[in-house]
Amino acid sequence: MANDRPSNWNAVDLLPAGGLEGKAARGTPLRVKLGIDPTAPDIHLGHTVALGTLAAFQEAGHAAVLIIGDYTARIGDPSGRSGERPVLSADELDRNARSYAEQAFKILDRDRTEVRHNSEWLAKLDFAELLRLTRTMTVARMLKRDDFANRMAAQEPISVTELLYPLVQGYDSVAVQADVELGGTDQLYNLLAGRDVMQAYGLEPQVALTLPILVGTDGTERMSKSRGNYIGVAEPPSDQFGKVMSIPDSATADYWRLCLRRDPPELEPMQAKLALAAAIVTRYHGEPAAAQAEAHFTRVVRERGTPEDVPVLEVAADTVHLPEVLKRQFGESTSHWRRLIEQGSVRVNGVPATELNLPAERLSDALVQAGRRRFVRLRLGTGALEPRSRPDAAGC
């Protein structure tokens, strides 16, 4: 049936040829593995490409095995890396692991997903077993892969631990007896190494299915938290909407296919992107939230209006130092806000601010806008702006 066709899986590679059909012919549900290392607290749309395919296998009646790489994260996957990954603390990894699984269920069917943490078997792996594992691979084969070859050429460090990564990932496949493993195209090497490891352990090698890499909001680099070009599945609706709108037009079609597993609609670029943003927000927050996010976008970004909900900040009755107020509300430094005020991009009640201090009489209920999208309403109160204001009773 149509569901079993690779086109439905967004697959780039499906190796070996015919392998999947062969396994499917057994008639029993396949065990489809996807591993995610909890290196950051949130899942973003980049992760959802493979998760979506895993969900598609689920729908087709196969078994989804989601591996939270709480142990492999300690090694650091070298795939696509130009340098070593920073190692997170055990606490952080635990926290991340929890939120990962939770967020993954926005895509997967919770009741039909087998979630495993690879610490379950890797923590018990003893040295003899590790040695057995390392004999399945040669250094020459390892160093042939692009990531390492490039780093060698650039005289950059490669740790022995990193070399171990593909083997350990392969060991995961042994542990869960995977029939198929999913991963981005950058995972091809690891997925194939898994085949060798399985064979060495007397198992039928898994089928490797690779998926396209989703570009981030910049439209060129792969989506990743560390590059700051990501759209998180747990982000607030209006942020998701805005971020989707910020992707280049050229990326919209891919987003439709990879994030939503749908064909892009035949619309003008702007309309297609608006529809995409709405569809993505709907998926993760529901339709009402999507409608609100779109309204917010239209109002604030397209029409340059004021949002419906503006946060209120209490300030003391003394003259208010604008940079300090902005720093309080939005972070950054007072120097940063000074610069923006100089550039005329901070408005008080719609008028560009020319002075740094705001006299008390102009302060009451003042709407302060910093740049296009940041707003705060000031309200007189006891909220003393340290350190320049003295403790006074006048405020009450």
Place this chain on the structure above:
RNA sequence: GGGGGAGUUCCCGAGUGGCCAAAGGGGACCGGCUGUAAACCGGUUGGCUCCGCCUUCGGAGGUUCGAAUCCUCCCUCCCCCA
């Protein structure tokens, strides 16, 4: 174990005694324009009680009127030979 090289502001990367808060690029932010938080063009990009002051160039000392730049020791990393 021996020899060589490197650590600069968010990132990459110039800078080898004062003209350095430190070139250039990337990123980010702001502005213009626009169909968007796209594209394109322009500006900004250490901090502060901000036209002056303070803190930065792996760390700690030292030389000097003055050091990212010179000296000493230490830490980290890379390469080559073994």
